[in-house]
Amino acid sequence: MYSISEIAEKVDISAHTLRYYEKEGIIDPVRNENGIRQFDEHHLQWLQFVKKLRETQMPVSQIKEYTRLFLEGEHTANARLRLLEDHQQFIRDQIETLLGTDDMLSKKISIYKELMEKSMMK
The missing domain is CATH 1.10.1660.10 (Multidrug-efflux Transporter Regulator; Chain: A; Domain 2)
Structure with missing residues (x-):
C-alpha cells in the first residue's frame, strides 16, 4: 500500500x-x-x-464519464470503447496538425538559415 x-x-x-x-x-x-x-x-x-x-488533453469530464462507465460494469464496454476511440481520433488529429506545423517551421527555419549564410558571405 x-x-x-x-x-x-x-x-x-x-x-x-x-x-x-x-x-x-x-x-x-x-x-x-x-x-x-x-x-x-x-x-x-x-x-x-x-x-x-x-x-493527451482528455477533459476531466470525459475521464469522469469513463470512470463511471467502468464502475457500472461490463455492459458499458461499448460506450467505453467509443469514448476511447473518439479520444484516439482526437490524438491522431493533433498529431497530424503538429506534423504539419513542424514541416512549416522546418521550411521557415531553412529560409532563415539560408538568409543568414548569404549575409555572412558578404
Whole structure:
C-alpha cells in the first residue's frame, strides 16, 4: 500500500490532484482505521492511465464519464470503447496538425538559415 505522497511521487502528480480526483470520483482510495488514504497497485495502474489521458488533453469530464462507465460494469464496454476511440481520433488529429506545423517551421527555419549564410558571405 502507498500513502498519498508515495503514490503522487510514483505517478508524478500532486497530492492536491489526487484529492481532486477523489472528489470527482475518478479514484477511490482505501482509508485505514485513522482515515488516511491508501493506494495499491490497482490504483497506481489506474492513475497512470488517467495521467496519460490528461497528458493527451482528455477533459476531466470525459475521464469522469469513463470512470463511471467502468464502475457500472461490463455492459458499458461499448460506450467505453467509443469514448476511447473518439479520444484516439482526437490524438491522431493533433498529431497530424503538429506534423504539419513542424514541416512549416522546418521550411521557415531553412529560409532563415539560408538568409543568414548569404549575409555572412558578404
